[in-house]
Amino acid sequence: MTIAQTVNSCEITLIHLPHTSENDVAYVPNYVSNDEETYLLNAIADQPASRWNQMETSTRRIQVWGGNVDAKLKAVIGGVQPLPPFLAKTAEHVGATCCSQVATEFWGKKMQKPNHVLVNEYTTGQGVMPHEDGPCYQPGVAILSLQSPAVITFTSKLGDDCTQNLPLHVALMPRSLLIFRGKAYTDYLHGIDDVEAHVVASDALLNGTDEEVKGALAKREDGHLELKRTNTRYSLTFRAVRGAMAWASLRK
Ligand SMILES: O=C(O)CCC(=O)C(=O)O
Numbered sequence: 663m664t665i666a667q668t669v670n671s672c673e674i675t676l677i678h679l680p681h682t683s684e685n686d687v688a689y690v691p692n693y694v695s696n697d698e699e700t701y702l703l704n705a706i707a708d709q710p711a712s713r714w715n716q717m718e719t720s721t722r723r724i725q726v727w728g729g730n731v732d733a734k735l736k737a738v739i740g741g742v743q744p745l746p747p748f749l750a751k752t753a754e755h756v757g758a759t760c761c762s763q764v765a766t767e768f769w770g771k772k773m774q775k776p777n778h779v780l781v782n783e784y785t786t787g788q789g790v791m792p793h794e795d796g797p798c799y800q801p802g803v804a805i806l807s808l809q810s811p812a813v814i815t816f817t818s819k820l821g822d823d824c825t826q827n828l829p830l831h832v833a834l835m836p837r838s839l840l841i842f843r844g845k846a847y848t849d850y851l852h853g854i855d856d857v858e859a860h861v862v863a864s865d866a867l868l869n870g871t872d873e874e875v876k877g878a879l880a881k882r883e884d885g886h887l888e889l890k891r892t893n894t895r896y897s898l899t900f901r902a903v904r905g906a907m908a909w910a911s912l913r914k
């Protein structure tokens with residue numbers, strides 16, 4: 663964890679994963695206020711039951727905003743749909759943070775903000791297996807965590823350099839934003855263990871010196887660090903569907 667900078671009143675911490683660029687991973691604690699968190703949680707809960715999709719590979723539920731992405735066609739079926747009003751302001755803010763802090767064209771050529779959001783729900787003990795978000799999106803994602811902490815784990819997809827294959831962790835505190843892009847997006851898998859308490863080696867926790875993270879960690883007798891999930895967690899994953907117009911051209 664290096665370089666803290668304060669911009670737009672949020673403190674951005676750059677986190678370095680091996681073999682990625684210095685600004686490929688950034689963690690922003692307290693990215694949204696308590697009031698914004700409550701607003702988003704209420705808006706998510708107010709959506710009709712039909713908005714929730716049951717995941718095929720897990721018992722988790724998700725809401726998909728912006729349109730249904732077809733991984734094979736690499737396009738949004740029926741074209742990109744506008745984001746709903748309850749996400750608009752946050753998407754705008756996340757868009758600006760990523761463009762000003764991480765890469766001017768974070769969302770793609772000339773795009774200023776994300777056009778696609780997944781709302782993930784995790785009861786304590788639920789996670790998501792190691793995966794990559796893939797080529798349907800611009801190679802970058804911003805993850806806003808709500809209501810409960812969790813630990814996200816990055817594992818390199820590349821070869822046999824054993825230092826590179828060690829799992830590396832980032833604690834995601836409620837109301838924080840994690841941004842990753844570039845090689846962190848293309849050369850690593852990310853996942854969240856199906857556990858009620860995460861146990862990690864202290865030197866593998868990349869934002870373990872963050873004051874809020876420190877306060878949430880317990881040190882175990884074996885020297886490892888433990889972070890308890892406290893509640894159902896919601897995450898909003900902001901991304902940009904690549905070639906937003908691709909569906910229209912596929913149909914011709
Ligand atoms: O919930 C998270 O923090 C991760 C979600 C994720 O990886 C995804 O939506 O692709």
Ligand SMILES: [Fe+2]
Nearest residue numbers: 793794795852
């Ligand atoms: Fe993901």
